[in-house]
Amino acid sequence: MxxxxxxxxxxxxxxxxxxxxxxxxxxxxxxxxxxxxxxxxxxxxxxxxxxxxxxxxxxxxxxxxxxxxxxxxxxxxxxxxxxxxxxxxxxxxxxxxxxxxxxxxxxxxxxxxxxxxxxxxxxxxxxxxxxxxxxxxxxxxxxxxxxxxxxxxxxxxxxxxxxxxxxxxxxxxxxxxxxxxxxxxxxxxxxxSEGKSEGSMILLILSLVSIGAGYYLAASGDPQMVVISSIPVLVLVIFGTYLFFWGGLPKVLNLIKRNKNNYYKGANLIATSAFSHRMKSIGSVMATIAVLSAVATTAIATGFTLYKNIENNTYDIIGYDMYFYGGQEELLDKVYAAFEKHDTKMTESYTTQRYKSVPKIETVTIGNAEYISSERDYFRVYSQSDYNKLVALSKSHLKPVHINHGEAMYTYPYMHQDIESAMLGQLLTFPDKEVSITAALRSGIVSFGALHTLILSDDDFEALLKKGHISEVDEKGSAYDQVTVLNYENPLKSGELAHELTQILSGNTGSFRVAYNHYIEALETFGLVCFIGFFMSAVFMLMTASLLYFKQIMAAEEERHQYRMLRKIGIAGQLEKKIIVKRLLPVFLIPLLVGIVHSMFAMKAADTIVFSNMIPVDNSYFTVLAFSAVMYGAYGIVYGIFYFITKAQYARIVR
Amino acid sequence: MQILKVENISKTYGTKKSAKEYIALRRISFEVKEGEFIGVMGASGSGKTTLLNILGSIDKPTTGRYIMDGKEIATLNKNQLAEHRIKNIGFIFQDYNLLETMTLKENIILPLALKGYEANVMEDKLFQIAQDLGITEVLGKYPYEVSGGEQQRAAACRALITNPKMILADEPTGNLDSKSGKDLLDLLTFINKEYKATILLVTHDVFAASYCQKIMFIRDGEIYSELYAGDSKKKFFDAIIEVMSVLGGEGK
Structure with missing residues (x-):
């Protein structure tokens, strides 16, 4: 042979x-x-x-x-x-x-x-x-x-x-x-013995402290802090995970064993002792799988959340399907013609004045930099009703507001968490009137080129406009450009129209934005990230799950005689199934859960850095978690399928 | 009091059609009374292990009735059989059959744990028996950390802890050296006397058999003869050797 x-x-x-x-x-x-x-x-x-x-x-x-x-x-x-x-x-x-x-x-x-x-x-x-x-x-x-x-x-x-x-x-x-x-x-x-591991309390505590410290850093609300500490977080969490599976989990099993009333229940006794006996040989694999699951679930959840929010994000930045300021007289006709040519119905449009005002304000510094001062900066100003009209037209998340007499809302386009607190309560002094800022909002969709925007109550606005403290002309007396916002049908699918609009507006107007262009650009970047996330997750998921399968099948070959013996003592089919479930379930469940918890904190960090800017709700983390949960669920289902395959095969081998 | 009764049981392996039919047991009948220490002897292939498997309800007879604890064992379903095994029968095997993932203590209480006993009740029972059998010192160790004799004593503890109606011992001394073997047999005698346990010992070792009160010899699946222990152990031993030499077994 x-x-x-x-x-x-x-x-x-x-x-x-x-x-x-x-x-x-x-x-x-x-x-x-x-x-x-x-x-x-x-x-x-x-x-x-x-x-x-x-x-x-x-x-x-x-x-x-x-x-x-x-x-x-x-x-x-x-x-x-x-x-x-x-x-x-x-x-x-x-x-x-x-x-x-x-x-x-x-x-x-x-x-x-x-x-x-x-x-x-x-x-x-x-x-x-x-x-x-x-x-x-x-x-x-x-x-x-x-x-x-x-x-x-x-x-x-x-x-x-x-x-x-x-x-x-x-x-x-x-x-x-x-x-x-x-x-x-x-x-x-x-x-x-394959090497049973007693575990150690020190390792258990150390692993939990290490993971906990990583979580704490990752959950910090300060984006810069999160970016700086990303490497330490990775090291702490990965190190902690391995420690946990090497020394911590065996200790936990040991502690479970101490609770005799629970441990000495037939199926628990067999399954727990068998599992803790394998701990040493499977610890590293479980830790690796937990880490990979964390990477994969984070990748897939990030991709999915990004992808699902590209459209929202586009409108939170641009606001409308399209806007431009300057050159309305000639351009509007051309724009309308373009819509007609492409057989697209324009649903809404609104043209308004861009008012400006320079009230006196105390110089505000944030960090070490001067943020705003009366000498250098001006405000774009809207009346409450004009603002609400724009907000109603916009496809962003913004809601209409009500401004009281003598108060103002301040909006700013940057993402910085200290601006709001710095600006709240600031006094705006007009020659015969004082207005205080009582609300601040981060949004760029009404700025139209300005850095600082104020929304005043209608009567305040009228009064100030009359007296010329709010003006529509610059120092030389020429009027500011008006702004036109437009919405139309199928804005994110009309590529050719967007192209033509871009050509018409480009160079002939103060500035313009077409939502489609922004959307496509975001889609290209995020779509690729998202695809990579999906692909990688699919690969990690299937491979880690089948790795567990192999480990368990190998174990089944060795544990076979134990079941034969147990049957002689008097274990019936039902109990045997229960033992197998208790024996195998933790092997799949623990790394999966650890991976998902890791991923939840990773998503918290991702939320701080990226999503809180993208998803404009009060607590964007919950939204992120909701999207992530879909992917965690998918991951869980695949693991579940592998678990059942493994269980069936394991039961077949030990029978 | 009679605890088990076997009537005309036969066991056939292979189907009748295949012509490879092999008859392991032929119409065997006997009874076991409470407190008896019975030996079953026979050469390899005589059918003694088959008999033990049937008595232990691991295997079912092809024909015949087997009544234990007032129940017809053949009529029980799988789950009832398992329950019957765990309640009425204690096993001691040649290769101990301890789970190496558990300490001796956990191995011993396993049958009770499976029945759902409280932890402290189990421990009380355990320490009593472990003391009698002399393995208190090694209870916390794993099977591969202790000697064969200690493993077998732990197995005996496990068989005994449920107070079974009958203990089935399949060549329990087979893997032990002569000193450990003798210790174990003394132990079985002790169990038989002190715990009033009924023991059925399958062996082909004449020395081991000489500890029994009664011996059934099996040849070609049939009971060939029976021997009862008299006053003298020496005489009994010689008598066994005589029967074994006729049977063609490998007496010492």
């Missing part, structure tokens, strides 16, 4: 064990091919790779995926070899050298690997069109081209080379695993 026939025979006989292994190999190959093919797709090249930012983003993403695929394959390969320990030790017992066994395993890997290559690439080709379409669809609103069903020789070629290299590394690492086997283990394999 040659090694080759033996290899074939082994695959045939271990077919059931090989199925998942085969699945994960094929999936890795599918991932790699899909990514490479995507990079070769002409539309993707056209849309993204010309831009250095996008290109480096995609390349970085590719490298992360490849490193992870390699880590995943090596570790599932090693688990797989360990699950076959008995078989391998038997070869050694009958005098096969380790080198030969390694060669045998390498042959098996190559055989299974080549089939997986064919299938993985095949599936990759089959889905390449779909994946390219998803990417282009979520990142390019106006994408209309049709993507051909392509088979990319270059991607195939790179995938094959890459994986043959990975198979070789797997062969070498497998050899290392075999070398570590002690032949004597063959005879006492089931009796030897």
């Amino acid at each position: 040659t090694l080759r026939t033996l290899a074939f025979r082994n695959i045939k006989q271990n077919f059931k064990k090989y199925i998942m292994y085969f699945f994960s190999l094929s999936f890795s190959i599918f991932t790699a091919y899909s990514f490479l093919a995507l990079m070769q797709n002409e539309y993707v090249i056209m849309a993204f790779t010309y831009d250095a930012r996008y290109r480096s983003m995609l390349t970085g993403f590719g490298i992360i995926i490849m490193v992870f695929v390699m880590f995943f394959l090596l570790s599932s390969n090693n688990s797989f070899i360990k699950a076959r320990k008995k078989e391998i030790s038997t070869y050694a017992l009958f005098g096969m050298t380790n080198g030969k066994i390694g060669k045998l395993l390498f042959l098996e890997t190559m055989i299974v690997g080549s089939i997986a290559l064919v299938i993985g690439i095949g599936v990759g080709i089959f889905f390449s069109k779909l994946i390219a379409m998803i990417l282009l669809d979520i990142s390019l609103a106006s994408f209309t081209g049709s993507i051909a069903f392509t088979m990319d020789p270059k991607a195939i070629y790179i995938t094959v080379i890459l994986f043959i290299f990975i198979f070789c590394v797997m062969g070498l690492s497998g050899l290392r695993v075999i070398n570590k086997f002690e032949l004597v283990d063959l005879f006492k394999a089931d009796k030897v």
Whole structure:
């Protein structure tokens, strides 16, 4: 019998064990091919790779995926070899050298690997069109081209080379695993402890303190603080997570064991002791999975939240489908003509004056910088009814306001948390009138070029306008440009209209904004981030889950005789199922929960840095959490599916 | 008082059609009374392990009736069987069958834990038995940390802790050296006397069998003969050897 026939025979006989292994190999190959093919797709090249930012983003993403695929394959390969320990030790017992066994395993890997290559690439080709379409669809609103069903020789070629290299590394690492086997283990394999870990209180506390400190820093409300401390947060949380799984969780299990009334309940006793017995061998895997789950859920939740808020964000910045100031006389007709030409109905439009005023105000400094002073700055001024009219037209979240006599609302376009408190209560002194600022609001949609904006009550406004303290003309006596805001049908889908409007307005007016342009730009950046988030999460999710599957199947092989024994003592089907559930559920649930909690704090940090500016509600974190919860749910469902597959397989093995 | 009764049980492996049919037990009948210490002897392949499996309700007879605790065991379903096992039968196996993920203490109380006893009740019971069986010192250790003799004593504790109607011991001395083996047999005798436990010991070791009060010899799936212990252990021992040599077993 040659090694080759033996290899074939082994695959045939271990077919059931090989199925998942085969699945994960094929999936890795599918991932790699899909990514490479995507990079070769002409539309993707056209849309993204010309831009250095996008290109480096995609390349970085590719490298992360490849490193992870390699880590995943090596570790599932090693688990797989360990699950076959008995078989391998038997070869050694009958005098096969380790080198030969390694060669045998390498042959098996190559055989299974080549089939997986064919299938993985095949599936990759089959889905390449779909994946390219998803990417282009979520990142390019106006994408209309049709993507051909392509088979990319270059991607195939790179995938094959890459994986043959990975198979070789797997062969070498497998050899290392075999070398570590002690032949004597063959005879006492089931009796030897895999290394139970008692855990330690110090490690438990240290891990919780470390994670807690990371959380505390991440949850800080100051964006700059969060940015500065991002690296320490990562280090603290990752370090804490590993400590927790190495020393903390075993201690927790130990503490659970101390509660005898609970621990000494049949199923708990068996499941808890079996789980704590495996802690040492599975601790690192669980920690890695928790960290990866955190990364994946954060990526996917960020992407999803960003993506879902691009439209809102566009209107919170621009306010209307379009606005421009200056040159109305000639431009409005052209604009109307453009609407007609593109057969688009204009739904609303409003033209108003841009008033200005320079009341006396105490100089306000924020930090060390002068923020506002009467000498340098002026205010854009609106009456309450004019402001409310604009707000009603805008598609932002702003609500109409009511301003009392003698009071004013101040709005500013920057994001800075100290402005509001600095400006509240400031006194604006007009020659015959004093008005105090009683409300402040961050929004740029009524500024139209100004840095500071005031909204006054209608009678105050009228009075000041009459006396000339609010003026519509500058020092030289010429009137300020009026501003026109416009809304029209299907604003975010009318690419050609937006293009034409841009051409009409560009250079002929004081300034203008078209929501579509802003939207598309945001979509391109965020769509790509979002796609990468989805892709990476899908890969991490499936691979971490199948890693857990392999670990548990390996454990099942070793725990089999225990169940046989338990059945002799008198454990019936129902109780056995309960024991298996209690034995397996924590393995999936704990890393998932730890990952999600990590991710919730990561989202808190992301909220502080990004989303609080994007999502204009009082507590944007809750909105972010709501969006994230959708993705956490999806993640949970995939883990749930894997859990049930594992449970069924585990039950089958120990039966 | 009679605790179990076996009537005409037979066990056949393989189907009749396949012609590979193998008869492990043929129409065996006997009774066991409370407090008896019975040995079952026979050569390898004589059917003694099959008999033990059926008595332990791990296996079912092909035909015949097996009544224990007033119940016809063959009519019980899987869950009832498991309950029956945990309530009425204590097992001691050749390879101890302790769970290596648990300490000896946890292993011993496992059957009680499965029945849902309170923690302090279990511990009271445990310490009593562990003291009698002399393993109090090693209760907190894991099976792979203690000797084979101690493991087997822990297994005996586990079998005893539920106060089963009957203890089934399958070659319990098979993996022990002669000193540990003798200790264990003394222990079984002690259990039989002090706890009034009914013990059924399957063995092919003549020395082990000589501790029993009664021995059933099995050959080719049938009860070949029975022997009762007399006053002299030496005479009983010789008698067993004589029967075994006729049976073609491997007496010492």
